[in-house]
Amino acid sequence: MAVLVTRPSPDDDTTASALRARGFEVLCAPMLRFEAIPFQDDAEANYGAVLVTSANALRAAAPQLGNSRLLRLPLFAVGEHTAAAARDAGFSEVIVSKGDAGALRELVLAAAKSKQLKKANPLLYLAGADLARDLASELGDKGFTVATRTTYRMVPAPSLPREICDAFVADRIEAVLHYSRRSARAFLEAARAGGVEISALALPQCCISAAVAAVLREAGASQVTAAESADENALFEALQRALQRRIRTNL
Template sequence: MRVVVTRPQHSGERTVQRLTEMGHEALLLPLSEPVHDAEAASRGLSETQDAIAVTSAEAIRALVALDQNLSPHLSRPLFAVGKATAKEARSVGFTHVLASEGSGIELAELIARNQTSTQQPLLYLAGLPRAAGFETRLSELNIPLRTVECYHMLDITPDDAILRKFFIDTPADAVLLYSRQTALRFFSLPFLRQHSYTLAPTRFLCLSEAIANAVPALLRIHAEIAAMPDEDSLLALLTAE
């Protein structure tokens, strides 16, 4: 199956490798790239003492530049959305990592169940843009929060020649969509808007219902939602009956 991966380069390369090992033809189409702010992350770490929360592996990658200055913080509890983000945290040396299976809302509830003290604010290493669910739910649970934006995603517009190759010359069978923002970016690309007919037979495999709702109404019949918001469940859709 010919599958388009709409992830940033770093994480997208790993997905491409997984798809290739599964026997698919994988095509990487980054629609954004991360810009890290290690200084902001460093200030956030130095000005807080309690647990850390991350909703994307990009927040962990922003910490890598701190090198040895990260060492004093590696024993702090770290709460992560999903197995992939938790794995990234462990790979840089965090020793006490807890992961939620689903969304930021579920991560907030995991934190509420595991926090022994609410005196010190939780440090949220966040990015832009981001969904509001995690911060909103923490507020509802009366958990104090210090949000530090340590990366932002910069939009990329692929060349029309690449889009023509992926969707017209040999049309893709499926497109993997990992975030609502990415889905909105994908369907707003001028080339695809001008040649929207090329997407008619394409499957849009979505990590969540919110992402599927970003698929244009005329194409939503081809949107499929992963059983769980993780990559294993998303890739399982490729072999589903």
């Protein structure tokens, strides 16, 4: 029995390795495909800091950063995964928030209150084409000017690989991991297109957050578990809880 990882590449490989180290068999079916979008730094903008809510934004921007002046700015990142990508890209001052973009907003506000940031200097937000929340507007309401630069897009996969559909039919999958609302929606569409929606939704769906879990519940999934915090270790704990519940139910 395998756990299906729907996370985009290359992060799905990291997740698969972590699961295998915990004794799980793993199948991967990335539901979103990463595409970089070129961006140009506005040389006349006197930015005070860089904001990033996804490691993908940094992967996309890294080839264009080089010896950019942006690398000398403080960078506010959501989570250690994104922070590591920032350091790999060359940023030396990385401030990390735990949680989601809302936690990042609060961290930025706290930095302004403590005079680490000046509201007079605009913030540069490196972002994806599809945003779960409008961080720029939320900070704008607090007196900041935020310049959003789109550095990547995530394109939904139109279908599940044949071997994944066959695994659903053969009852070889015991749970599915979901990392975002968009990838969860893409999974549902792909499962429907592959004729395995009923089989897929009958399994435990383990989600990185309550917002992602809501997508699966709305689609009719009955065994949905959300991580207690938006990080992978918490998601793995949610997976263990879901599988234990399933074992008890089947006894």
